[in-house]
Amino acid sequence: MQSPSLYQLAEAYAQNKKWPEALAAYAQYYREHPHEGVAPLCAMARIHRYQDQLEQAHELLTQALEEAPEDSTCHLELGHLFFKTGQLEHAVRYFQQALKLDPLCAEGYYWLGRIFQQEGHQTQALRFYQQAVEIRQDYPEALNAWGVIALATDDLENAAKVLKQAVQLRPLNYEYHKHLGLSLFWLKQEPEAIEHLQKAIALYPRLAEEYLNLGQFFLKEHQRLAASFFFKLALKGKGVSRSYLYTRLGECAEQASDPEEALYFYQQAQKLKPEDPWLEVRAATLLPWIYQSTEEIQAWNQRYSRNLDYLLHKFNKPSAPENTRISGFTQNFLLAYQGLDNHSLAEKLAAFWKSQLPHPPALKPRPAKRNRIRIGFVSAHFYQHSIMSCFGQLMPYLQANGFDVYCFQIAQPFQDQITANLKEQVHSFVDLSKQTALEKLSETLLKANLDILIYPEIGLENLTHLLSLQRLAPLQCLLAGHPVSSGSPTLDYFISCHLFEPPGAPNHYTEKLFCTQNPIFSIPCPQLPSKLLSRSELGYPQDQRVYLLPESLFKMHPDMDPLLKGILEQDPQAVVVMICARYHDWHEKLATRVTHSLPDLHGRIRFLPWSDQETFFMRLLQADVILDSLHFGAGTVAYQALGLGLPIVTWPGPLMRARIVSGLYQQMGLKECLADSGEKYIEIACRLGQDRVWRKEIAEKIKAHNAIIFDPNPGYAELSAFFRRMVLSQRAPENQA
Numbered sequence: 001m002q003s004p005s006l007y008q009l010a011e012a013y014a015q016n017k018k019w020p021e022a023l024a025a026y027a028q029y030y031r032e033h034p035h036e037g038v039a040p041l042c043a044m045a046r047i048h049r050y051q052d053q054l055e056q057a058h059e060l061l062t063q064a065l066e067e068a069p070e071d072s073t074c075h076l077e078l079g080h081l082f083f084k085t086g087q088l089e090h091a092v093r094y095f096q097q098a099l100k101l102d103p104l105c106a107e108g109y110y111w112l113g114r115i116f117q118q119e120g121h122q123t124q125a126l127r128f129y130q131q132a133v134e135i136r137q138d139y140p141e142a143l144n145a146w147g148v149i150a151l152a153t154d155d156l157e158n159a160a161k162v163l164k165q166a167v168q169l170r171p172l173n174y175e176y177h178k179h180l181g182l183s184l185f186w187l188k189q190e191p192e193a194i195e196h197l198q199k200a201i202a203l204y205p206r207l208a209e210e211y212l213n214l215g216q217f218f219l220k221e222h223q224r225l226a227a228s229f230f231f232k233l234a235l236k237g238k239g240v241s242r243s244y245l246y247t248r249l250g251e252c253a254e255q256a257s258d259p260e261e262a263l264y265f266y267q268q269a270q271k272l273k274p275e276d277p278w279l280e281v282r283a284a285t286l287l288p289w290i291y292q293s294t295e296e297i298q299a300w301n302q303r304y305s306r307n308l309d310y311l312l313h314k315f316n317k318p319s320a321p322e323n324t325r326i327s328g329f330t331q332n333f334l335l336a337y338q339g340l341d342n343h344s345l346a347e348k349l350a351a352f353w354k355s356q357l358p359h360p361p362a363l364k365p366r367p368a369k370r371n372r373i374r375i376g377f378v379s380a381h382f383y384q385h386s387i388m389s390c391f392g393q394l395m396p397y398l399q400a401n402g403f404d405v406y407c408f409q410i411a412q413p414f415q416d417q418i419t420a421n422l423k424e425q426v427h428s429f430v431d432l433s434k435q436t437a438l439e440k441l442s443e444t445l446l447k448a449n450l451d452i453l454i455y456p457e458i459g460l461e462n463l464t465h466l467l468s469l470q471r472l473a474p475l476q477c478l479l480a481g482h483p484v485s486s487g488s489p490t491l492d493y494f495i496s497c498h499l500f501e502p503p504g505a506p507n508h509y510t511e512k513l514f515c516t517q518n519p520i521f522s523i524p525c526p527q528l529p530s531k532l533l534s535r536s537e538l539g540y541p542q543d544q545r546v547y548l549l550p551e552s553l554f555k556m557h558p559d560m561d562p563l564l565k566g567i568l569e570q571d572p573q574a575v576v577v578m579i580c581a582r583y584h585d586w587h588e589k590l591a592t593r594v595t596h597s598l599p600d601l602h603g604r605i606r607f608l609p610w611s612d613q614e615t616f617f618m619r620l621l622q623a624d625v626i627l628d629s630l631h632f633g634a635g636t637v638a639y640q641a642l643g644l645g646l647p648i649v650t651w652p653g654p655l656m657r658a659r660i661v662s663g664l665y666q667q668m669g670l671k672e673c674l675a676d677s678g679e680k681y682i683e684i685a686c687r688l689g690q691d692r693v694w695r696k697e698i699a700e701k702i703k704a705h706n707a708i709i710f711d712p713n714p715g716y717a718e719l720s721a722f723f724r725r726m727v728l729s730q731r732a733p734e735n736q737a
Contacts, residue, residue: 010022014046022043095115122152208238209240212245246265259300262286281311290590291593331462363446366474373723377406382407383418384418392522401720407429410464436463452474459486475493477491499666502659520716544574549579550578570686590607628650647688672684
């Protein structure tokens with residue numbers, strides 16, 4: 001070249017993105033040297049493409065192609081141009097022609113990879129990226145693209161390997177650090193993953209939104225640790241609400257039964273957003289899922305009570321509806337697992353929330369001559385859920401026996417075949433799951449003009465609790481889906497069964513207590529599994545006796561520990577088996593507790609992973625002894641075990657939620673497995689474990705009598721008559737005829 005300095009000047013301008021100067025220098029060089037190749041034309045076309053001046057770019061490349069049809073750079077640039085305009089078929093043709101003319105054009109392979117990846121052809125794309133890297137080992141874009149596909153296809157070792165090379169070549173590229181960090185995260189190399197993910201967000205703080213989305217995804221997938229990991233990383237960036245991130249971290253810690261950590265995060269969120277009162281409410285009503293001791297229970301119980309007094313004093317008038325995020329969390333669910341009669345605390349909580357809610361309109365008079373009683377059921381759980389197991393047959397029964405049944409689904413959108421069947425069996429099914437405004441929900445329920453409003457449970461989510469604080473029907477009742485008092489002054493009756501209630505039971509409820517003589521649970525009798533796995537296949541030891549505690553781990557009150565100690569001491573061959581939660585690591589908290597409470601025996605307590613229902617039934621069948629938990633005993637599991645003809649050792653407590661198993665034994669006319677003290681509980685358990693003949697005798701008695709517990713119709717008939725009496729008594733005397 002006669003004037004290399006002019007071309008080098010153009011290159012320098014282009015490198016520094018001084019586009020006008022670069023275009024002028026390239027044009028001048030081409031005018032002065034028209035026969036020295038089309039590189040200046042291709043360079044000018046590239047600059048026009050960068051500036052979205054696509055017509056000018058196309059004109060220059062058409063000219064270049066006419067002058068040098070065998071120039072690979074010209075075909076490469078035309079490929080780029082058509083890729084930018086979305087004409088991928090043309091782009092592929094020109095990239096392929098560039099490679100035909102220059103088989104060592106790594107860029108051509110890379111861009112073919114981009115196109116095939118965009119079209120969803122990952123395998124072919126990966127081959128192109130690998131060919132690009134084979135030609136040019138220091139090609140960071142191709143290495144990163146290769147790593148991204150490897151990451152997406154779970155080839156994590158290779159992903160980390162090539163992404164490390166990309167990062168070494170481009171240490172200031174945030175995307176490369178992010179991709180490498182993700183591959184290391186999945187490889188469980190957390191310290192190194194944190195290093196690169198933090199580097200990525202330091203280079204590009206707006207990455208916080210992406211980390212937040214990753215956290216949200218993992219939280220939705222019930223992967224709490226991963227969610228916390230990314231929420232904490234997002235705190236290091238910009239563009240997302242730090243208050244929101246701290247709130248999400250608080251939720252993760254709360255679910256992990258780390259209330260102190262949750263409290264810290266909620267307090268941080270509150271500092272950043274002091275105008276949001278519900279952060280304070282949430283922090284004030286924290287409770288653990290797993291307690292380490294009875295003393296800890298008392299401490300948290302007293303804190304809860306003090307905080308409710310404080311909230312009642314501070315928030316003594318209704319808040320603006322737009323400022324109340326009231327449907328996302330519940331504060332009374334975990335109270336039930338403290339082993340205490342907490343209905344006075346439930347009343348305080350109800351009084352607080354009622355003070356914050358607007359008053360709904362007054363009830364309209366019911367039509368005087370309506371022949372069929374309108375009864376509504378409000379729940380978030382009209383699908384395969386324990387609530388539908390308990391009461392799924394009640395609603396069709398009432399519809400078939402003179403009532404018009406209205407079902408209102410709120411809070412959760414889940415529906416399945418059970419939902420579909422229910423829709424066919426009731427008068428009306430209204431899906432309100434997308435409506436979170438309490439006023440709108442109340443309005444819909446009021447328009448239904450119900451005679452009776454039923455809540456199958458209160459406590460599993462907050463929206464039913466809040467609705468129950470309003471008068472939306474003349475008669476409002478609570479069933480025992482979550483068998484504790486709501487504390488609500490506007491619920492008239494708690495529906496229970498005398499078999500499950502202790503003496504003095506009315507004192508445990510804010511509502512009036514109505515007891516049927518027969519249970520109204522409709523839990524189906526379990527079917528025997530199609531095959532039976534061996535003990536070793538189920539995770540049981542073959543040479544020891546298995547004492548199974550099949551209930552949720554948050555039911556494992558510290559008062560259970562002395563009973564387990566007694567069993568393990570009296571039966572040297574005993575092991576106690578519990579079942580881990582499906583999504584939470586609560587067993588780690590429980591393992592820590594028994595390490596201290598049973599220092600010499602904790603090695604004989606095992607935790608098995610969560611399983612599907614058929615495997616769960618096999619675990620019941622293959623256990624030597626099934627133990628009922630104290631203070632909050634088995635419900636659905638009691639029906640399942642007894643339906644399989646398996647005895648359960650139980651010690652009925654002073655509250656209904658600890659008396660389901662004893663009530664079912666009473667209904668069957670059996671009492672051999674009922675204990676009246678801790679010593680008796682241990683004695684019965686060990687005898688069942690060590691005396692196979694006696695255990696078989698008890699099992700045969702259960703099988704001979706268990707059909708009665710699976711017939712809810714007598715209880716349904718009693719409940720129907722009660723509803724009719726109550727509605728009749730509320731109508732004006734002149735309409736009672």
